[in-house]
Amino acid sequence: MTYHVGDVIDGRYKLLGVIGSGGHGSVYRAEDLEQQSMQVAVKCLHANLTTQPVFLTRMQREARAMGLLAGTSATEIYAFNQSQTGVLYIVMELCEGQDLEAHLAAHEAQGKLLPTSRVLEIIGPVAETLVAAHAQNIVHRDVKPANVFLLDKPSRGSVRLLDFGLAKEVVGGAQGVGTVDGTITGSPSYLAPECWAGKPRQLDHRVDIFALGVVLFRMLSGKLPFTGKKFVELMLAVARAPRPSLHAVRPDLPAAIDPWVAKSLAVKAEDRYQSVREMWTDFQKILGR
Structure with a gap:
């Protein structure tokens, strides 16, 4: 079954509008009818993907990661269920504001850079959330400006680290199932060299460190540290330049x-x-904080 605006999931979550939609699912603004009409975000996996292990595992992984990171700047999760019609969905806090990608693009279009104080203010909560994630053996694997969200109305801080859908749990140096070797996951401009090898099971928390470094480089310079017109050119720049x-x-x-x-x-x-922790501490010291 496919849900539409106006539908009520499990007699509780009334869908008010579509926030975003893609090949894997849709995210809706919804009203929680059992919580004094509180507005939430509901992420639904497309019904035809519910029986496919890779997508089921990814959604379970995202829900688990958000649950383990309660109290950090990860998005707060309220529920993870399968509806009466068989659709998997996550209910989470509704984030309103602007992602860092749009924020940076607006500044870059005007030839402006963020003040270093603002860089520290934005990335501090992201760094602390990654520290907490890595302590739980969770690797985000898709740290990028589009997954850093700046809230209009601060609640538990003013920044959120989004989308733990690609996150992996690393236990004893080995990763759990859910990703097939030969695939490359993440956003190319922020991928560490080892990500290009197509062996995601061998990746660890240091891919997040590389990605965070790229984010900070761009925030301070208005440019990406490595570029290429084609994937292969970008890959070579990251690995050899x-x-x-x-x-x-x-x-x-x-x-x-x-x-x-x-x-x-x-x-x-x-x-x-x-x-x-070490990376962020050194960064703060260099900037005199």
């Missing part, structure tokens, strides 16, 4: 920012920062 100088683009920043970039974006995972 010299690490870019942020100080050259932003001479107002301390020269120590370049070694930080080199370590955050190191080609080999073992040469990278080994924890988000």
Whole structure:
């Protein structure tokens, strides 16, 4: 069954409008009829995908990750159920505002950069959420500006780290089922070199460190550290090109920012920062915070 605006899921969640829709499912603004008409977001998996293990696992993984990260800047989850008509859905807090991608694009279009104080304000909660996730052996795997959300009305802070649908649990150095070798997951511009090998089962938390480094580089410079017109060109730049100088683009920043970039974006995972905590602490020190 496909849900439409006006439908009520399980006699409780009245769908008010579509927030977004894609090949895997739709997200609706909804009214929780049992919670004083509180508005929530309801993410529904397309009915024809409910029986496909990869999509079922991905949705279960996302719900579990949000549950384990309660109290952080991850989106708060209220329920994960299968409706009476067989549709899997997640009920979560409704986030209203703008994602960081749109925020950065607006600044970049005007040739403007965010103040360093604003960069720290936005990414601080993201870094802390990743620290908590990694402590739970959860790797996000798709850290990018589009998954950082800036709330119009602060509640438990003003930033959310979205979309743990690609997240993996790493236990004892091995990853759980749900991702097939030979596939590349995540957003190309923010992928660590090891992601391009198409062996997602071998990835660990250091891919999030690389991605966060790319996000911070862009926030401070208005540019991505690596570019290419084709995937193969981007892949080669990420894997072989010299690490870019942020100080050259932003001479107002301390020269120590370049070694930080080199370590955050190191080609080999073992040469990278080994924890988000260490990476973020060094970043704050360099910026004098």
